[in-house]
Amino acid sequence: MKKKWIIHPFLFAVIPVLHIFSNNAGKVDITVIIMPLAISLFFTIALWSFLTFALKDVKRAGIIVSIFLLLFFSYGHFYHGLGNLSLMGASLGRHRFLLPVWAFITVLSTFIFLKIRRPLNGFNSFLNVTASVVIISSLFNIGVYESAKARNKKDSGGIEFKSAEKENVLPDIYYIILDAYTNPEVLKDMLGYDEKSLINYLNDKGFYIAKDGRTNYTSTCLSLACSLNMRYIHKGENSVELVRSNTVMPLLKSHGYKIVNIPSGYSDTAPIHSVDFEINVSGYHEFTITLLETSLLYPFTQTKIFDYISLHRKRILETFDMIPKVRSRLKGPFFIFAHIVCPHPPYLFGKESALTERSRFETFEDSGNFMLVNNNWSPEFKADYLNQVSFVNKKVRLLVEQILKNSEIPPIIILQADHGSAFEMYKIKSGTVAARQTETSIKERSGILNAYYLPEEGRELLYDSITPVNTFRLVFNTIFNADFELLEDRVYWYDFAEVTEF
Numbered sequence: 001m002k003k004k005w006i007i008h009p010f011l012f013a014v015i016p017v018l019h020i021f022s023n024n025a026g027k028v029d030i031t032v033i034i035m036p037l038a039i040s041l042f043f044t045i046a047l048w049s050f051l052t053f054a055l056k057d058v059k060r061a062g063i064i065v066s067i068f069l070l071l072f073f074s075y076g077h078f079y080h081g082l083g084n085l086s087l088m089g090a091s092l093g094r095h096r097f098l099l100p101v102w103a104f105i106t107v108l109s110t111f112i113f114l115k116i117r118r119p120l121n122g123f124n125s126f127l128n129v130t131a132s133v134v135i136i137s138s139l140f141n142i143g144v145y146e147s148a149k150a151r152n153k154k155d156s157g158g159i160e161f162k163s164a165e166k167e168n169v170l171p172d173i174y175y176i177i178l179d180a181y182t183n184p185e186v187l188k189d190m191l192g193y194d195e196k197s198l199i200n201y202l203n204d205k206g207f208y209i210a211k212d213g214r215t216n217y218t219s220t221c222l223s224l225a226c227s228l229n230m231r232y233i234h235k236g237e238n239s240v241e242l243v244r245s246n247t248v249m250p251l252l253k254s255h256g257y258k259i260v261n262i263p264s265g266y267s268d269t270a271p272i273h274s275v276d277f278e279i280n281v282s283g284y285h286e287f288t289i290t291l292l293e294t295s296l297l298y299p300f301t302q303t304k305i306f307d308y309i310s311l312h313r314k315r316i317l318e319t320f321d322m323i324p325k326v327r328s329r330l331k332g333p334f335f336i337f338a339h340i341v342c343p344h345p346p347y348l349f350g351k352e353s354a355l356t357e358r359s360r361f362e363t364f365e366d367s368g369n370f371m372l373v374n375n376n377w378s379p380e381f382k383a384d385y386l387n388q389v390s391f392v393n394k395k396v397r398l399l400v401e402q403i404l405k406n407s408e409i410p411p412i413i414i415l416q417a418d419h420g421s422a423f424e425m426y427k428i429k430s431g432t433v434a435a436r437q438t439e440t441s442i443k444e445r446s447g448i449l450n451a452y453y454l455p456e457e458g459r460e461l462l463y464d465s466i467t468p469v470n471t472f473r474l475v476f477n478t479i480f481n482a483d484f485e486l487l488e489d490r491v492y493w494y495d496f497a498e499v500t501e502f
């Protein structure tokens, strides 16, 4: 009898991992995939062995395993794909709909392959060939991106300028993004928050707080792409890629800076190509999250088993702890980039204690689902958000105190939000929540905390309506005597429509 190869179960076990890796190739370290690959292969071999033993038919068992793997790893893709689709008023993109469907398909297909009498050689070959083609294309992608990554590393951003003479006194630069920390004026006028502790503290310390602090773009990645590239972003540009291979970091590197990143857990801000040190904090790697959320484990990622929420909370606390410690661990000037996803939801921190009893489990998505908990809007969110602002205020004061204490050369500290809060933007409209673009929602969403601790000559250049696009133009003009022209401060809504005049 002709011997038939059965390799597809192994291939289908590694394809999902390689596929996500290839989609992020050049950006994720290859060591990240070892554990998921090992786990996936282990379960595949275990299941295949068990079924072979039970059915006494290695080929049939292999086919059932492959079908199961396909269903297992595609669940999340279908879930996301169905999104807001609904059938007769019921949303299809819900676990309570999709899980039973998946269970039914799994049982049905297993049953079919148990019952088919004729030999499965043809189907076996078909699976072998299909899986091989997919895996080859993934490997090809990985190769292409890995070589692009190597090229990117050598790129210095393309901008050269004359530098100051006294490079030995270059200050450390702390670029701290407090996600969704809206403008203090907006906090007071629109959200009724009148706690002045942080603002008074920063003023006392010599910070400049831009009174009309506004972002250039109302979403995280565009906003950061804009500030880190010192220019406006055009529709159609890849903002994630622009953050990853930004202009600011290579430019600082070429002047002797070490680049440090504390990843936020969002794919927007890690990994960044030119980073010298990425500080490890708690939380899942984005790769693992993507793998989990595209698989059949997705419905369970929001349970205690995976514990996203505690890890997210830990990550924020650790980030605040780590930032001031970097100085003692490095020689020479450094630039630290810390994107802290707070006071942005999920709401995990109470006003007084670090931990709130009522941890609002909430989506990690930034813009679209900003205020949604299981698609319900709660009036308590505003209080939760403001409590989280109070928590951030306390942490930032402590942080600034420690940074200043640990710095021999007065540092540069930039405390900036990527965009504001979104209470006006999401209002209940006949039972659902709708994003609204109004004068007040634009004011709230585009308003940001934008505070600078700069040397005297830099302070003089600051002005109340400065936006992030000019942040590093101004910083470089200050520390390198560079001659970057300041750009007009403009604000763009999600659809790239200019809303500066609101």
Ligand SMILES: [Zn+2]
Binding pocket: 179, 180, 219, 220, 344, 366, 418, 419
């Ligand atoms: Zn954000």
